[in-house]
Amino acid sequence: MNLNVDIGIKISNPFILASGILDENGYTMKRILENGAAAVVTKSIGTSERQGYNPPIIYENDPVFLNAVGLSNPGIDNFKDEVKIALESGRPVIGSIFGKDAPEFSELAKKMESYGVSAIELNLSCPHVNGYGMEVGSDPDLVYEIVSEVKSRVKIPVFSKLSPNTSNILEEAKAAEKSDALVLINTLKGMEIDIASKKPVLSNVYGGLSGKCIKPVGIRYVYEVKKETGKTVIGVGGIENVNDAIEYIMAGASAVQIGTAIYRHGIKIFNELNSGLIEYMDKNGISNINDMIGVAIA
Numbered sequence: 001m002n003l004n005v006d007i008g009i010k011i012s013n014p015f016i017l018a019s020g021i022l023d024e025n026g027y028t029m030k031r032i033l034e035n036g037a038a039a040v041v042t043k044s045i046g047t048s049e050r051q052g053y054n055p056p057i058i059y060e061n062d063p064v065f066l067n068a069v070g071l072s073n074p075g076i077d078n079f080k081d082e083v084k085i086a087l088e089s090g091r092p093v094i095g096s097i098f099g100k101d102a103p104e105f106s107e108l109a110k111k112m113e114s115y116g117v118s119a120i121e122l123n124l125s126c127p128h129v130n131g132y133g134m135e136v137g138s139d140p141d142l143v144y145e146i147v148s149e150v151k152s153r154v155k156i157p158v159f160s161k162l163s164p165n166t167s168n169i170l171e172e173a174k175a176a177e178k179s180d181a182l183v184l185i186n187t188l189k190g191m192e193i194d195i196a197s198k199k200p201v202l203s204n205v206y207g208g209l210s211g212k213c214i215k216p217v218g219i220r221y222v223y224e225v226k227k228e229t230g231k232t233v234i235g236v237g238g239i240e241n242v243n244d245a246i247e248y249i250m251a252g253a254s255a256v257q258i259g260t261a262i263y264r265h266g267i268k269i270f271n272e273l274n275s276g277l278i279e280y281m282d283k284n285g286i287s288n289i290n291d292m293i294g295v296a297i298a
Contacts (some may be wrong), residue, residue, distance in 0.1 A: 001278055002288040005254050007232055008157030008180030009092050009118045011038035014249065014289060017042055017261035018236050019096040019121060020080060021159070022267070024073065026085025033089035036039040036270030040086060041257065042079070044096040044123040045112070047104060049075040050179035059192060059201040065260050071098060076111050092118035094159070101142070102149040113154045120154060122146065124176070125163030125186035140175035147178045159180070159234065164217055165189045165290050173225045183220045183233040183257070186265040188214055211260040212238040219251045226252025228296050240264070244275030 003013040018041040024029045024043040024047040033040055052072025073079075076097075086093045097110030097120060099105040109120045124143060143160070150158050157180035162172050164185040173182055187208025190199045200206075215238025222235045235253030239245050240261045248256045261269055277289070286292060 001192050001281060002290070003274070003277065005289060005293075007234055007255050008159065008261045009039070011092060011093075011255065012256045013038045013274050013277070014245070014253075014255040015236070015270050016094070016255055017041060017262075017270075018184045019123065020067075020069070020112045021259045021262050024082065026082035029082070029086035030089045031091065032073055032267050032270065033086065033091040035267050036274050037091070037258075037267075037274075038255070039092040039094055039118070041094040041121050042083065042096050042117075044074055044098045045073045045076050045108065046071065046098050047076060047108065049073070049078065053202075053204045056201065056203055057207075059207070060263070061192070061209055063213040064190075064209065064211055065211035065213075065263070066202060066207040067187070067194060068202045068204035070204065076108055080115050083112075083117060087116050094121050096121040096123055096161075098123040099146075101286060106153040108147045109150045109154045109158070109199035113156055117156065119157040119159055119180070120150065121159045121183060122150065122162055122179075123186075124172075125161050125165075134147065136219070139250055140171050141174055141177040144178075147176050156281050159183050161186055162221075164214075164221060169221055170225065170249075172229055173229055173231065177229070177231070181230070181234050181254070182225060182229075183234045184225055184253075185214070185218045185237050187237075188217065210237065212240050212244070214238045215247075220246055222248055222253050223251040223297060226294055242273050242280060245277065246280060246292070247272055249289070249292050250296040252297055254293055258293075269288055 016053035019184035024255040052070030080240035160176040218237030235248035236257035
C-alpha cells in the first residue's frame with residue numbers, strides 16, 4: 001500500500017499539521033510528527049516578536065470555530081531552536097512566514113531555509129490582521145512579486161497559502177503560479193455576537209472561521225484551482241475524519257492539512273486518518289494513493 005505523495009517534497013502520507021495549531025513549540029511539533037503526521041507547518045513567523053490580540057481570541061460553538069490570534073509569534077531570530085527540535089523527528093518541517101512585501105518575505109524565507117526546513121509556506125491569507133495576510137494576498141501583482149522573489153532567493157520548495165475571502169481566488173492562484181504548490185484554503189472571515197453582553201465574542205470583533213462548517217468551501221476551491229491550473233494543491237479546511245480527507249484528495253489535493261480537528265480529537269487523529277485511509281484503499285482495491293488524486297474532476 002503506497003501512501004507516499006510528492007508535493008514538492010516527498011512525504012510518507014498525505015496528512016500534515018496545519019499552521020497555527022500546536023506548532024510554536026519544537027517539542028510539540030516533534031511529538032505530532034512521531035504520532036502519524038507526515039510533516040508539520042510551523043506557526044506563521046514574522047520579522048520580529050508579535051504579541052497578537054488580547055483575549056478572547058478563540059470562540060467555539062460546534063460547528064462554529066472562530067479565532068483571531070493576531071499572528072502572535074516569537075520572531076524569526078528566536079525560532080531557530082524550535083525548528084531544530086522538530087527536525088529531530090526525521091520528518092519534514094515546513095516554515096510558515098508572513099510579511100508585508102517581497103523583500104520582507106524573502107529575508108524570512110532565507111532564514112527559515114538556513115534553519116533546515118524542507119519548504120516554505122507563504123501566509124498570503126490571514127483574514128484578521130491589517131497589513132498582512134489577506135491584504136497582501138488580495139493584490140495579484142504583489143503576490144506575483146512575492147512568490148517570484150522568494151523563489152529566486154531560496155533553493156527549497158515554496159508553497160502559497162491563499163484566501164477564500166478575495167474576490168477571485170483563481171486570479172490569486174495564477175499570480176502565485178511560480179509556487180511549487182498552492183495551499184487552499186485559509187479561514188473564512190466571520191464573527192458572532194454574544195446576545196447577553198451585546199458584544200462580539202472576539203476582542204478583535206472579526207475572526208477566521210474554521211472547522212467542519214467550511215469544508216464545502218475548501219473542497220470547491222481545491223477542485224476549481226486544480227482543474228483550471230493543474231498545480232499541485234494541498235487542501236485544508238474542515239477535515240474531521242478520513243472521509244473528509246478523501247473528498248479533498250478526489251477533488252485534486254495531493255495532501256491535506258489538519259488544524260481545528262486537533263482541538264476536538266487530539267493528535268491521535270493523524271494515526272486514525274492513516275489507518276482509515278489504508279482501510280478505504282484496501283476495500284476499494286487501490287494500491288497507490290496517487291491514483292485517487294483528482295478522480296472527481298470532470
